[in-house]
Amino acid sequence: MRRLAFFVLPIAALGTSACVGTLVDVATAPVRVVSKGVDLATTSQSEADEKRGREIRRREEQLAKLERQYEKQLDECEKGKQRSCSNARDTYAEMQQILPTIPVEPEDD
Numbered sequence: 001m002r003r004l005a006f007f008v009l010p011i012a013a014l015g016t017s018a019c020v021g022t023l024v025d026v027a028t029a030p031v032r033v034v035s036k037g038v039d040l041a042t043t044s045q046s047e048a049d050e051k052r053g054r055e056i057r058r059r060e061e062q063l064a065k066l067e068r069q070y071e072k073q074l075d076e077c078e079k080g081k082q083r084s085c086s087n088a089r090d091t092y093a094e095m096q097q098i099l100p101t102i103p104v105e106p107e108d109d
Contacts (some may be wrong), residue, residue: 059102066095 043051070091076084 054103059098063095063102064108066091066098070095 070088073084073088073091077088
C-alpha cells in the first residue's frame with residue numbers, strides 16, 4: 001500500500017497544479033478582457049497626434065486644390081467669362097472657411 005501511495009501522490013500533485021493553473025487563468029480572464037477593451041477604446045497620445053497630422057495634411061491638400069482652381073477661374077474671369085467669376089467667388093469663400101482650420105507654422109528667425 002505504501003508503494004502505491006508513493007506513486008499516486010506525485011501524480012495527484014501534478015494534476016492539482018494543472019487545475020490551479022487553470023483556475024488562475026479563469027480568474028484573470030475577465031481582467032484581461034476588460035484591459036484589452038480599454039486599450040482598444042482609448043487612443044494613445046501618439047495615435048491622436050498622428051490622426052491630427054493626417055487631418056491637417058488633408059485640409060492643406062484641399063486648400064491647395066482650391067487655390068489652383070481659384071487661379072484658373074480668375075484667369076477665365078479676366079477673359080470675360082461671367083460664370084468663372086461667380087465660380088471664383090464661391091471657391092474663394094470655400095478657401096476662407098478652410099484657412100482657420102490649418103495651423104500656422106512659426107517663422108524661423
